[in-house]
Amino acid sequence: MTSHENYTVFRECLSSAIVARSEKPKTKRRTKVKRNGRKEVTVASSEVVTTERANPEELAEFIDFIASETFTSFPEDLQTISYAAVQHDSNLAQTYVPPDKDTPLEPAVLESICSVTPVEVIDSLFVYGLMADRADFSEFISPVLSEFISSMTSAPPVWATTRTDACEICDRDWIPLSYHHLIPRGVHAKVLKKGWHDEWMLNSVAWLCRACHSFVHRMATNEELAREWFTVDRIMEREDVRDWAKWVSRVRWKAT
Known part of the structure; x- marks a missing residue:
């Protein structure tokens, strides 16, 4: 994974948290009135709870700002963390990867991350009404970080679960598919011996x-x-693959 790909995942994790907190309940009192001749008599009243949502375009810009400023303040090893990285670096795994996904980061690690977060980020979250106090930032960001790290360090899926509906080269979805070993089985031993891949x-x-x-x-x-x-x-x-894909994507089965 590159830091750009990691940023995309972090932004999605952060977006979920911000969207959830930005949906504020709004209570209105509804009164029922019954006419009795020329008089109006109040017979019942109730409270109606609705959801007040922020302007989606403004919210998207706000999320982009918070995500960009926060992510770029992370240590380099957190920005580029991946399953492969923690397999090769036990210290990295010990620092950022908890024993299970429901366990938060160690307080010292969380504090070190929060301490370098730009003040503008914390102030913006507070002014936007997403935190009751500026001191609540660590509480706000902790589940976001946990979700991000869990997503980036999860083991690759079993190949059978990766099946697609269309060919990953030509995008045709009306013909049978087969799985291609991206690292051919006949050279697995050599790959490991040479250290080409994990x-x-x-x-x-x-x-x-x-x-x-x-x-x-x-x-x-x-x-x-x-x-x-x-x-x-x-x-x-x-280029030869792209040319092939462009050509073969126009090839359809003949009617039988």
């Missing part, structure tokens, strides 16, 4: 139609696929 990456797959699957294996050897073309994004960087 063991947990070996079973990464892409879901491809038969035509695109065959094309990928024609474009490079198994060793080249393992070393250079081990993600769909990398494969799609190639």
